[in-house]
Amino acid sequence: MSDLVRFEKVTCRYGREPVLINVDLSLTEGDFLGVVGPSGSGKTTLLRAVAGAVRPIAGRIVRDPKAPVGYVPQVETVNWYFPVTVREAVLMSRIDGRVVPWASKHDRRDADEVLDRLGIGDLGTRHIRELSGGQQQRVFIARAMLRRPRLLLMDEPTSGVDVRTRHDVMHLIHELHHEGMAIVLTTHDLNGIAAHLPKLVCLNREVIATGRPQDVITPDVLERTYGAPLEVLQHGGMPVVVERYPEPEEERKVVPLREGHHGHPA
Amino acid sequence: MDTLLEPFRYEFFRNAIAVATLAGALCGLMGVYVVLRGMSYIGHGLSHAIFGSAVAFYALGMSFYVGGAIGGLVSAVLILFIARRRSIGADAAIGVVTTGAFAIGIVIISAIGSFTRNFEAALFGDVLGVTTGDVGFVAAVAAAAGAMVFLRYRQLLFTTFDPEVADVSGISTARMDMLLAVLLTALITVCMNVLGVTMIAAMLVIPPVVGRLLSDSFHRMLWISVAVGTFCGFVGVYVSYYLNWASGPAVVLTAAVLFVIAYAFSSVRRRSLPEAALDAHVG
Numbered sequence: 001m002s003d004l005v006r007f008e009k010v011t012c013r014y015g016r017e018p019v020l021i022n023v024d025l026s027l028t029e030g031d032f033l034g035v036v037g038p039s040g041s042g043k044t045t046l047l048r049a050v051a052g053a054v055r056p057i058a059g060r061i062v063r064d065p066k067a068p069v070g071y072v073p074q075v076e077t078v079n080w081y082f083p084v085t086v087r088e089a090v091l092m093s094r095i096d097g098r099v100v101p102w103a104s105k106h107d108r109r110d111a112d113e114v115l116d117r118l119g120i121g122d123l124g125t126r127h128i129r130e131l132s133g134g135q136q137q138r139v140f141i142a143r144a145m146l147r148r149p150r151l152l153l154m155d156e157p158t159s160g161v162d163v164r165t166r167h168d169v170m171h172l173i174h175e176l177h178h179e180g181m182a183i184v185l186t187t188h189d190l191n192g193i194a195a196h197l198p199k200l201v202c203l204n205r206e207v208i209a210t211g212r213p214q215d216v217i218t219p220d221v222l223e224r225t226y227g228a229p230l231e232v233l234q235h236g237g238m239p240v241v242v243e244r245y246p247e248p249e250e251e252r253k254v255v256p257l258r259e260g261h262h263g264h265p266a
Numbered sequence: 267m268d269t270l271l272e273p274f275r276y277e278f279f280r281n282a283i284a285v286a287t288l289a290g291a292l293c294g295l296m297g298v299y300v301v302l303r304g305m306s307y308i309g310h311g312l313s314h315a316i317f318g319s320a321v322a323f324y325a326l327g328m329s330f331y332v333g334g335a336i337g338g339l340v341s342a343v344l345i346l347f348i349a350r351r352r353s354i355g356a357d358a359a360i361g362v363v364t365t366g367a368f369a370i371g372i373v374i375i376s377a378i379g380s381f382t383r384n385f386e387a388a389l390f391g392d393v394l395g396v397t398t399g400d401v402g403f404v405a406a407v408a409a410a411a412g413a414m415v416f417l418r419y420r421q422l423l424f425t426t427f428d429p430e431v432a433d434v435s436g437i438s439t440a441r442m443d444m445l446l447a448v449l450l451t452a453l454i455t456v457c458m459n460v461l462g463v464t465m466i467a468a469m470l471v472i473p474p475v476v477g478r479l480l481s482d483s484f485h486r487m488l489w490i491s492v493a494v495g496t497f498c499g500f501v502g503v504y505v506s507y508y509l510n511w512a513s514g515p516a517v518v519l520t521a522a523v524l525f526v527i528a529y530a531f532s533s534v535r536r537r538s539l540p541e542a543a544l545d546a547h548v549g
Contacts, residue, residue, distance in 0.1 A: 051434040071434040082302060082427050083478055083487045092424045093435060101419030101485070127482035147435070 003028055004067045004151050004182055005050050009059035012042075012049055019045045021206040022059070027151065031182045034194045037203035038226050043186040046203065047071070047153045050184065070144030072154040075136055080129040086139050087111055087124035093146045114142045118172065134165035141172065152176060154185040158193060166192060190217065190241045214239055273507045282393045285401045286499035286517055289457045292408040293466065294473035294495025295415060296453055298488050299446055301474040302426050305356050308345065309470035311364030313454050313463035315341035318371025320458075325378045334455045341367050342447035391462030391514030393503055403456045411449045418445065423484060465514040469495060472521040479525075479532040494524055 007025040011018060019042045027033065027050070035043045048054040049061060051069050070093075090111045091103045098104060103111070115121045118138040123131060128139055137157060144152055157173065158166040170193065177183050187193040194200055195213045202208040202216055202225040209216040209225075217239035222230040231242040273279040293309075300308055319337020324330040341363050348359035415422065424432040425442040433439045457466050477490035502517030509516070 048430075048434060052436075053430075053434040069434075071431050073428065073431050077428075077430070079427065083482050083484050084427060085483050088423075088484055089427075092420065092427065092432075095420045095424060095435065095437060098420075099417055101416060129482075153434075 002064060003062065004031075004064050006062045007049070007059065008062070010049065010056045010061055011058040012045055012054050012056050014045075019205065020049065020056075023203075023207055025201065025207070025210075027182055027184065029150070029182055030177075030180065031184070032177045032198045033184045034197040034200045035184065035186045035203055036188070036190060036194050036200060036225070037208075039188075041204045041225075043203060044074075044155055047155055047184065047186060050151070051153055064150075067150040068147050070147050070149030070152045072137075072140045072144050072152070072157060074155045074159060075133070075140065076156075076160060078128070078136075078140070082128075084128055085124065086115065086120065086126055086128060086131070089128055089139055090115065090124075090142045090146055093143045111142070111146060114145050118142050118145075132165070133161040134168050137161065137165070137169050138172070141176075145176075149181065151182045151184070154183065156186050156188065158187065158189060163192075170196075190222075195238050195240070217241060273504070278394055278396075279503075279507060281396050281398060281401050282513065283500060283503045285396045285404050285460050286393050286503040286513065287496055288401070288404045288408045288499070289460050290469060290473070290495035290497070290499025290502075290517065291492050292404070292411055292453055292457070292495070293461075293469035294477075294491040294493070295408075295411055295488070296446075296449055297470040297472075297474040297495070298477065298491050299422060299426055300450070300470050301478070303356070305345075305349075305360065306471045307357055307360050307467075308342075308450065309454070310464075310467035311345070311360040312338055312341060312450060313458065313466050315364040315367035316451070316454050316458065317463050318368035320455075321371040322374040325374050331455060334458065335451060337367055337371075338451035338454055339447065342451050343444065346443040346447055390512065391458075391460055391465055393460050393513035393517075396460055400456075400459065404460065407449075407452045407456045411453065414445060414449060418442065422446070427484075460514075461517065462514045465518050468518045469498070469521060472518070472525050473498065476521075476524050476528040479528040494521065498524065 003026045005025075005027045007023050010020060010023045010025075012020040023046070025046075035046060037043055045054055049056065051071050052061075052063065087108075091107060094103065094107045094110075098107070112121060112124065115124055118141060120131075120135050120138050120142070123135065128136060131139065141152075141154075141157075154173070158169050161169065166189075173183060173185070185193075185197075195217060197213065199211065200213055200216050201210050202221055204225050204227075209221045214237070217232055219230060219232050222232070222241065229244065231244050233240045233242055274283075297309070300306060316334040316338035319341075320330045320334030322337070323333020344363045345356070345359045348354055348363065349356040421432070421437050421442055422445075424435065424437055425439045429439045432442075454463070454466055461469060473491040473494040474487065476494045477487035480490055481487045498517050498521040502520040503513050505511070505520065506513040506516035
């Protein structure tokens with residue numbers, strides 16, 4: 001199976017700061033990959049590099065030119081007060097091959113089909129702010145789908161939504177994957193999302209580990225990824241990450257006492 | 267009827283109303299992109315930068331308009347370039363670049379001394395003094411801006427709404443920014459003597475804000491903004507003839523009245539909507 005995208009020792013940086021270092025990665029048809037890592041670990045940059053919006057300063061990125069890519073941004077970055085209806089937002093991604101401003105019948109039909117497919121077909125004329133969190137996420141998935149992508153990139157598709165909405169969105173993403181779309185998503189949710197994906201990349205500027213959740217969600221990998229100790233329990237064959245905050249007694253033990261410091265007793 | 271048509275007997279009035287109507291439409295069109303990018307202050311800032319560089323070029327014996335165009339373009343590009351650095355932001359970038367350009371103009375004025383040109387027209391507008399040539403200039407820029415927005419409508423919309431995803435989707439957002447900078451500079455340069463630098467800023471903001479108050483759809487906002495700008499240019503100059511007001515302020519006051527009406531209308535409409543429709547970004 002040929003690669004949709006292949007990273008070979010890719011390094012990217014913004015200004016002087018390297019954001020991705022020596023990343024090797026390949027994405028093929030049918031892949032479903034989750035990218036986890038702390039804030040600032042380069043997850044969004046990785047997605048943008050896959051999409052071709054960030055160029056490496058070292059290494060190379062090889063893309064299948066016949067594989068369109070769809071990109072779903074974090075909903076937190078969307079300007080919800082922008083005057084745009086659901087249908088207008090979706091049709092934005094049809095930018096090729098038409099000079100006049102208005103959408104063709106064909107484009108409108110395609111947009112309506114995608115909206116129907118995602119269960120928001122009756123909301124085309126509504127302003128994007130008037131929708132629920134899950135519906136808003138679907139609008140941007142619909143916009144990406146209108147490009148007929150073979151690879152769908154999603155930046156934290158479940159951040160800021162409730163459990164029910166997260167379940168709905170993930171159900172939809174799994175459906176798209178079963179229909180043959182390769183998917184890469186970033187997430188901070190190790191238990192709710194990452195543990196249920198077929199493959200994970202643990203990233204902290206460089207790739208710490210790649211593999212099945214049960215192989216990479218380990219205390220050692222997580223500590224190297226997040227720089228903090230995390231416990232991993234097993235529940236029904238699935239890893240469950242437990243954040244363990246130091247007990248007050250333990251905290252006292254690890255606080256270094258400087259001379260003249262009258263804070264916590266040793 | 268004769269009384270209503272009386273001012274159209276004068277060539278200066280026909281030129282004035284034509285140029286103000288075109289300038290209003292042009293400001294309404296470009297103002298939508300300015301306001302939605304959160305750069306409402308750019309009209310104010312750029313007009314000062316253009317004024318400063320135009321004065322500087324004129325004082326050095328060169329063309330007032332060429333100087334304005336060059337200064338405006340350089341300032342607009344610098345603003346868009348600096349604003350891409352998120353740590354600074356568009357409002358601060360506008361403040362730094364345009365006041366700097368304005369200061370350069372003032373320094374050159376103070377160094378050289380006296381001037382023969384009436385700069386009051388550039389500051390406050392002199393719509394009744396425009397020539398047929400001025401009408402042609404404004405018409406040409408309005409046609410170019412209309413054509414550019416028509417041909418690049420989708421790319422401009424996507425870049426304005428979501429520049430990061432537009433970039434990922436293959437749109438050259440830097441090219442769209444440059445296109446906007448060129449059109450804005452051309453707009454302010456040709457409208458400077460018509461509306462005045464202080465009034466351009468208002469006409470770039472009020473019509474799109476009226477459009478936004480009345481619509482949640484981008485293309486309707488665009489049409490409303492152009493219609494409001496056109497209406498204000500026409501009515502403002504027409505009213506100023508009978509009331510013996512300065513034309514630029516009359517145009518802006520007409521726009522301000524429309525803003526108040528639109529604000530009241532949208533407030534009433536908002537109250538009559540169900541609560542669910544008003545709930546912003548349901549998490």
